[in-house]
Amino acid sequence: MAHIVVVGNEKGGAGKSTVSMHVATALARMGHRVGVLDLDLRQKSTARYIANRAATMKRHGLDLPSPSFRELPEIDQAALGPGENAYDRRLSQAVAGLEATSDFIVIDCPGSHTRLSQVAHTLADTLITPLNDSFVDFDLLAHVDGETGAIMGPSVYSEMVWHARQLRAQAGLKPIDWIVVRNRLGAQAMINKEKMGKALEELSRRIGFRTAPGFNERVIFRELFPRGLTLLDLRDVGVVGQMNISNVAARQELRDLIKALRLPGVEVDF
Incomplete structure (x- = not known):
């Protein structure tokens, strides 16, 4: 059985798509067979x-370790059961279709509540929820009292994960x-970062998740998307000037995230 990694909120x-692609590619580079599904049928960022x-x-004659992508098959409505x-x-x-040839299946969910996303969460062995380091995003997990900062109760997404569990x-x-996963951790705004950290720590004990640092806000991620590259590909493609201090730090962030x-059987070696 493939280990299913769902990336969702x-x-x-x-x-989500940046995390999905980097996790899937990192696993492929470490020799694992990786399948990918994109459940955002409208935007299709990962696809x-x-x-x-x-x-x-194809353009540059490269053979980069890559995950195997599969579209959702079309279904004949007449073939459905009652x-x-x-x-x-x-x-x-x-x-x-992916399980027979995959050690891991990475499923990227849309940024909204859909039937596909709901069902995908019930399949998750590992669930990664990227979260911008902001109380705007935190509200997706729990409601907070604006004056005291006390957590009032779980919000819609946490309730959906609870149902999947x-x-x-x-x-x-x-x-x-x-x-x-705490994304876009800024070097400044230390007060907000500290408040977010305390709120997440308290909530994690109440509803049962772990926290992990994600990616800081970096231009490189926006530059890589049009070429379909990840941080781990820069040395292979020979992009001059890309391995600066910021991008080396970004590789370390990816290493720390993995x-x-x-994940079972995964030893980080990049």
């Missing part, structure tokens, strides 16, 4: 990322390992 702009990567490799949801069938068939428990599956995920 219900807010756009948190870096575009992988298509850009294929185009770059009460069966077409999206459920599409996702289950896509996962089944309940379904997995009923099916006798192992619990989801949930990691909240270590923090504690």
Whole structure:
């Protein structure tokens, strides 16, 4: 059985596609067989990322370690059973098609609540939730009293994860390992960073997730997307001037993230 890594929350702009592509590519570079699904059927950022990567490799004659991408299959409505949801069938068939040839399946979810995202969360062995270091994003996890900073209770996304956990428990599956990844940690705004850290620490104890540092805000991530490249590809493609101090630091952030995920059979060697 492939280990399923779901990257999700219900807010756009948190870096889900960047995290998905870097985690998938890092695993592929370490010799693991990796399949990828993109459940954002409208924007398709991860699908575009992988298509850009294929185009770059073809253009420059490169053979970069890469995950295997699969589109969700179309389903004949007449083939569905009574009460069966077409999206459920599409996702289950896509996962089944990748499992035989994958050690890991990385599923990138849309930044909104959809049936596909809901079902994907029930499949997650590891759930990564990228979160901008802001109380605007924190509100997705829990409601906070504006005066005291006290946590009032879980919010919509946390409730959805709780429901996914309940379904997995009923099916006798192992619990989801949930990691909240703090993206765009700025060098400044230390007071906000400290408040966010305390709030996440308290909430993690209450609803059961781990926290991990993600990626700082860096121009390099926006520059890599059109070419489908990741931080780990820069040396291979011979991009002059790209391995500066900032990008070396970004590689270390990726290394730290992969270590923090504690994925089975993964030893970080980059």
